[in-house]
Amino acid sequence: MAAQVARHGLLMRQSFSLASQEAINWFPGHMAKGLTQMQQKLRAVDCVVEVHDARIPLSGRNPLFEKRLGLSTLKPHLLVMNKMDLADPTHMQAVKEYYDGQGVHQVLFTNCKEPNSPGIKRIINKVSRAIKDSERYNRSEEESYNVMVIGIPNVGKSSLINALRAKHLRRSKATRVGATPGITQSVMEKIKVCEDPKVYLVDTPGVLTPRITDLEMGLKLALAATIKDHLVGEDVIADYLLYRLNLAGNHKYVQFLGLDAPTDTIQDLLISAALRNNWVRNVRDHRGLNTFPDTLATAARFIRAFRTGVFGRITLDHIP
Ligand SMILES: Nc1nc2c(ncn2[C@@H]2O[C@H](COP(=O)(O)OP(=O)(O)OP(=O)(O)O)[C@@H](O)[C@H]2O)c(=O)[nH]1
Numbered sequence: 397m398a399a400q401v402a403r404h405g406l407l408m409r410q411s412f413s414l415a416s417q418e419a420i421n422w423f424p425g426h427m428a429k430g431l432t433q434m435q436q437k438l439r440a441v442d443c444v445v446e447v448h449d450a451r452i453p454l455s456g457r458n459p460l461f462e463k464r465l466g467l468s469t470l471k472p473h474l475l476v477m478n479k480m481d482l483a484d485p486t487h488m489q490a491v492k493e494y495y496d497g498q499g500v501h502q503v504l505f506t507n508c509k510e511p512n513s514p515g516i517k518r519i520i521n522k523v524s525r526a527i528k529d530s531e532r533y534n535r536s537e538e539e540s541y542n543v544m545v546i547g548i549p550n551v552g553k554s555s556l557i558n559a560l561r562a563k564h565l566r567r568s569k570a571t572r573v574g575a576t577p578g579i580t581q582s583v584m585e586k587i588k589v590c591e592d593p594k595v596y597l598v599d600t601p602g603v604l605t606p607r608i609t610d611l612e613m614g615l616k617l618a619l620a621a622t623i624k625d626h627l628v629g630e631d632v633i634a635d636y637l638l639y640r641l642n643l644a645g646n647h648k649y650v651q652f653l654g655l656d657a658p659t660d661t662i663q664d665l666l667i668s669a670a671l672r673n674n675w676v677r678n679v680r681d682h683r684g685l686n687t688f689p690d691t692l693a694t695a696a697r698f699i700r701a702f703r704t705g706v707f708g709r710i711t712l713d714h715i716p
């Protein structure tokens with residue numbers, strides 16, 4: 397057992413470690429194909445909007461975008477931190493300053509669940525400005541903009557397109573959205589989202605870095621649901637979540653799961669919560685019906701609670 401330390405009234409581990417240090421490899425065919433399609437479409441694009449998850453503002457942005465799509469150099473580029481409703485609002489300014497220092501000057505925070513929220517309202521303006529300010533802008537004949545929306549899986553690229561369309565055209569969903577990563581599987585046809593100016597958005601599949609070797613970054617990406625859960629394991633993701641909540645002194649899970657007290661041991665938490673809430677599995681064998689605590693389903697519930705904001709607005713990255 398690693399050394400423990402008292403924190404917020406709980407004796408807990410000092411750092412998070414895993415028995416297996418294997419890199420996460422998730423780069424299915426549709427991602428490789430998608431990236432090639434994006435490259436091919438790039439010529440017809442006036443601006444690239446990169447969507448990322450505001451809970452992990454620094455972790456997991458795909459370096460392949462810079463390499464293959466030449467983000468900041470080839471096209472005007474806007475970085476949208478989505479799901480701001482789930483992220484700690486006190487970090488927003490620090491994130492903007494961090495990216496400003498990195499040469500990314502256009503950073504916007506959005507909540508796609510609210511098409512009338514301030515971030516969504518500002519996007520079309522920002523896009524038009526970025527295109528007009530770019531050196532390559534020398535067209536006078538045509539006043540329509542083509543924008544490609546890119547990003548890692550499940551950050552809300554398709555939701556952003558639908559939110560803009562709802563806001564500016566009062567039209568319903570045009571592209572499919574889902575709670576698990578890998579919903580959009582190929583580069584789509586352009587979708588009109590605004591009439592004046594005429595703005596068309598191209599939806600693309602989420603593309604993850606092919607090999608995630610940084611363990612903690614992989615866990616943050618998994619907790620934010622950008623990687624399929626089973627690739628990391630619900631029990632491992634739940635353990636990392638528990639570690640992060642305890643580290644922050646956030647013990648809201650005690651009430652949510654019906655526990656007696658905080659704990660830093662995931663198996664204790666899962667078994668107690670499963671029994672308290674009757675999240676059990678019945679298995680019949682030669683002795684009759686046996687009831688087991690369903691720890692995997694409990695882990696999934698615990699993770700889902702984080703993802704829906706039950707434990708509050710939490711940013712997982714440390715902003716320098
Ligand atoms: N809380 C919250 N949820 C959001 C927001 N934007 C999108 N979502 C949810 O996030 C999930 C993923 O949304 P999508 O729009 O499908 O994400 P995507 O980036 O297109 O995903 P892929 O196509 O799989 O790469 C869905 O369950 C959305 O409802 C947001 O601003 N806040």
Ligand SMILES: [Mg+2]
Binds near residue numbers: 553600601
């Ligand atoms: Mg999508």
